[in-house]
Amino acid sequence: MLELLPAPPADPLWDLAAAYAADPRPERLNLVLGVYRDHTGATPVMAAVREAEIRLAERSASKEYRGLSGNTAFNRAMLTMVLGGSDGTDGPAGRATAVQTVAGTGALRLLADLIRVTRPGTTVWISDPAYVNHRPILEAAGLTVRTYAWPGMLDDLRAARRDDVVLLQGCCHNPTGVDPSPETWEALADLACRNGWMPFVDLAYHGLGDGLEADLWATRMLAARVPEMLIAVSCSKNFGLYSDRTGCAVVLGPSRTALRHVETALQNAARTLYSMPPEHGAAVVTTILEDDGLRAAWRAELDVMRGRITANRADLTAHLGALGREDEALALARQKGMFSTLPLGPEQMRRLRDEFAVYGTTSGRINIAGIPAHRIPCLARGIAAVLEQPYAVAG
Ligand SMILES: Cc1ncc(COP(=O)(O)O)c(C=O)c1O
Structure with missing residues (x-):
């Protein structure tokens, strides 16, 4: 029977990663x-994470099953970190509920399932271009997907209606690196309040753009203004816990009472997908966030990571400018976070790969955090070279 399975499309990113691994x-x-990489090209375990892991190993807590909502101390800590306040009960956090998930992806899927069970057939708007997995996750949950332009989304989103959901990336937009201005975020909040659609914020890169608080500003502003909101939180990038699959689904309503069935609906969705999330990453994050010293150490390390990304971007910008590509340099300088989208088509990205051994996605996205500093001049020369010759040479 299994040999009858037609070839499914392979994931384009992991295909490229495999081609990279095979490149001699x-x-x-x-x-x-x-993925964040330091100047040696390694993806480090953060020192605060290592210290938390040592403390957890010494404590050696039981590995008995946790509840369907995962680690409840972690959920409280996430509510406080994302929405502000002191203990996950005051301010907007006081009218929110949170469930631990299998990283940001699990949060996106659980929240998509919540939308479906609440209102089947709901339309969810995603950006164009979008994070590659947004559409597949939403469609796998049986939702209808429409797109809005990014950046410059306000015109398209005027067509979003009451009962629609609008998926927004809270900061450091993947893949473009372009975020709305504070005025545009306020205009989005006005539109959501006026037209009645619900924001669904995906937070994967907070702390890696302008700093943790600054990167959470738009999410908190929306939370203070709209009656209902969904937030998918990933700890993969800002705690470096990629393979520990750590994240959280947050739902904000008019009051805790109004949300009384939401946690059960999220638990039911988790039960049929993976039952309950893995404990380790959540225990690490909770250990860090509940200890003043470890929390400060983590924040300082996150700032160093952000500083390296910002310095890489500035350096690449300067080198591109020096090679006469001022427009491209200016566009790059305005972007934020781990990614940039270069103004290069699939053929130019292929040339970058073949002639300069630089692997980005076919859509032109590169991971700014992945460039060792000494390779930046060479990367700039490669980009400038393929920009000089925009069309493939015959033969
Ligand atoms: C925008 C965005 N959302 C969500 C995720 C999911 O991250 P994870 O499931 O690894 O936490 C990613 C990962 O790259 C992302 O870029």
Whole structure:
């Protein structure tokens, strides 16, 4: 029976990552996946994470099953971090509920399931371009997907109606690196309040754009203004817990009472997908956030990571400018976070790969955090070279 399965489409990002792994050139540069790398090219375990892991190992807590909502102390800590306040009960956090998930992806899927069970057939608007997994996750949950332009989304979103949901990335937009201005975020909140659609915020890169508080500003502003909102939170990037699959689904309503069935609906969705989320990453994050010293150490490390990303972007911008590509340099300088989208088509990205051993996605996205500093001049030369010759040479 299984041999009857037609070839399914392979994931384009993991296909490129496999091509990179098979590339024998020693100078090959992997800028495909959204993973932070230090100046040596390694993805480090943060010192605060290592310290929390040592404390957890010494404590050696039981590995008995946790509840369907996962680690409840973690959920409280996430509510406080994302929505502000002191203990997850005051301000907007006081009218929110949170469930631990299998990373940001699990949060997106659980919240998509919540939308479906609440109102089947709901239309969810996603940005164009979008994070590659947004449409597949929403469609797998049986939702209808429409797109709005990014940036410059306000015109399209005037067509979003009451009962629609609008998926927005809270900061450091993947793939473009372009975020709305504070005025545009306020206009989005006005539109949501006036037309009655619900914001669904995806938070994956907070702390890696302008700083943790600044990166959470738009999410908190929306939370203070709209009656209902969904938030998918990932701890993969800002705690470096990629493979520990740590995240949280947050739902904000008019009051805790109004949300009384929401946690059960999220638990039911988790029960049929994976039952309950893995404990380790959530225990690490909780250990860090509940300890003043560890929390400060983590924040300082996050700032260093952000500083390296910002410095890489500035350096690439300067080198592109020096090579006469001022317009492209200016566009790059305005972007934020781990990613940038270069003004290069699939053929130019292929040339970058073949001639300069630089692997980005076919849509032109590169991981700014993945470039070792000494490779930036070479990357700039490669980008400038393929920009000089925009069309494929015959043969
Ligand atoms: C915009 C966005 N959302 C969500 C995720 C999901 O991250 P994870 O499931 O690894 O936490 C990612 C990962 O790259 C992302 O870029």
